[in-house]
Amino acid sequence: INAEYGEFQTLQHYIYLPNLRCSSQIAMSSPVIETVVVHPLVLLSVVDHYNRIDKVSSQRRVVGCLLGSLRKGVLDVSNSFAVPFDEDDKDPDVYFLDHDYLETMYSMFKKVNAREKIVGWYHTGPKLHPNDIKINEIFKNYCSDSVLVIIDAKPRDLGLPTDAYISVDEVHDDGTPTTRTFDH
Numbered sequence: 226i227n228a229e230y231g232e233f234q235t236l237q238h239y240i241y242l243p244n245l246r247c248s249s250q251i252a253m254s255s256p257v258i259e260t261v262v263v264h265p266l267v268l269l270s271v272v273d274h275y276n277r278i279d280k281v282s283s284q285r286r287v288v289g290c291l292l293g294s295l296r297k298g299v300l301d302v303s304n305s306f307a308v309p310f311d312e313d314d315k316d317p318d319v320y321f322l323d324h325d326y327l328e329t330m331y332s333m334f335k336k337v338n339a340r341e342k343i344v345g346w347y348h349t350g351p352k353l354h355p356n357d358i359k360i361n362e363i364f365k366n367y368c369s370d371s372v373l374v375i376i377d378a379k380p381r382d383l384g385l386p387t388d389a390y391i392s393v394d395e396v397h398d399d400g401t402p403t404t405r406t407f408d409h
Contacts (some may be wrong), residue, residue, distance in 0.1 A: 267304065288346060292338075294340060310322050
């Protein structure tokens with residue numbers, strides 16, 4: 226995959242994730258997202274979610290829904306909420322994501338701010354997992370151009386603890402069927 230990444234930049238109280246320009250080897254299935262802006266409220270909410278679960282469970286990561294809007298190539302992630310999630314450490318095909326809870330919470334958030342739509346989801350990584358594509362397909366039922374933002378709740382290095390990914394169809398030169406993968 227040929228991709229050129231922009232620099233991380235912090236401006237005022239927003240966190241900008243890298244720009245992404247995809248090569249012709251990847252078939253984009255959604256509008257082009259050039260920049261992802263994650264508001265500090267989202268980062269605080271994710272870290273709080275992680276800390277609450279970490280105290281009562283041995284779960285390694287948490288999952289939640291991202292809310293915001295897409296305008297002129299800028300995905301503005303302004304809010305989020307936690308979603309009950311569990312997975313089997315030994316079998317990546319075994320996981321639980323509470324759809325009913327997600328739909329109920331989103332309907333309540335719509336009553337407060339109708340402009341905020343589901344724009345994707347987050348997890349606390351700190352890296353991609355084998356079942357992330359399958360989970361992303363679930364979120365595509367709510368948002369066709371779903372974005373995954375991995376937020377490291379326990380960063381070891383100085384800098385932004387976030388990475389944004391979009392799902393793409395990877396076209397193979399050997400004629401084999403396309404596969405879904407994430408592009409950074």
